[in-house]
Amino acid sequence: MNSALSPRPPTLWEEGRQPARELIALAMALLLTATVLDLVLSDGLGLFYDLAFVTICVGVALLVKPSDFFPVGVLPPLAMLFVALLLGISEPGSIARSDDGFVQATVSGLSGHALALVFGYAACLALLAVRRSFLLRHPR
Numbered sequence: 622m623n624s625a626l627s628p629r630p631p632t633l634w635e636e637g638r639q640p641a642r643e644l645i646a647l648a649m650a651l652l653l654t655a656t657v658l659d660l661v662l663s664d665g666l667g668l669f670y671d672l673a674f675v676t677i678c679v680g681v682a683l684l685v686k687p688s689d690f691f692p693v694g695v696l697p698p699l700a701m702l703f704v705a706l707l708l709g710i711s712e713p714g715s716i717a718r719s720d721d722g723f724v725q726a727t728v729s730g731l732s733g734h735a736l737a738l739v740f741g742y743a744a745c746l747a748l749l750a751v752r753r754s755f756l757l758r759h760p761r
Contacts, residue, residue, distance in 0.1 A: 633683065634755040641689030644681050645696055649703070651677050656704055665715045666708065666730065671737035674701065678741035682748035687756055690749050697742040705730035 655673035659666055678697050685693045708716045709726035716730030731738070 634752045637684045639684045641692035648681050674737045675741040678745040682745040701738045
C-alpha cells in the first residue's frame with residue numbers, strides 16, 4: 622500500500638475533539654477536588670493545588686476541539702478567581718489571614734498563587750496557539 626495514500630494517524634495537536642462545555646465542567650470539578658484535597662492534607666492552599674491547576678490547564682488545552690478554543694483560552698484566570706472567591710468567602714484562613722474580609726482574602730489568594738496562574742495560563746495559551754498554527758498548516 623502506498624504510504625502517500627494511507628491516512629496518517631492524528632498528531633498530539635490534532636487529537637482534541639471534546640466540546641469546551643464538557644471540558645470546563647470537568648476542569649472545575651477536578652480543580653475543586655484538588656482544592657479540597659489540598660485543604661485536607663495541609664493547613665492552606667499550597668503546592669498540590671498549584672501543580673493540579675497547571676496540569677488541568679494543559680490538559681484542557683490539549684483536549685478541546687478547535688472550534689472551542691476561546692472558552693478554554695479564558696478559563697484559567699476565571700477558574701483561579703472562582704476558587705479564590707469561594708475560599709475567601711467560606712474559609713479565608715486557607716488563602717489569607719483568618720481575620721481578612723472576603724475581598725482581601727480573595728486578592729491574597731490570587732497573589733499567593735500568581736505563579737501557578739501565570740504558568741497555567743501561559744501553557745494553555747501557548748498550546749492553543751501551537752494547535753491553531755498546526756491545524757492551519759496541516760488541514761485534514
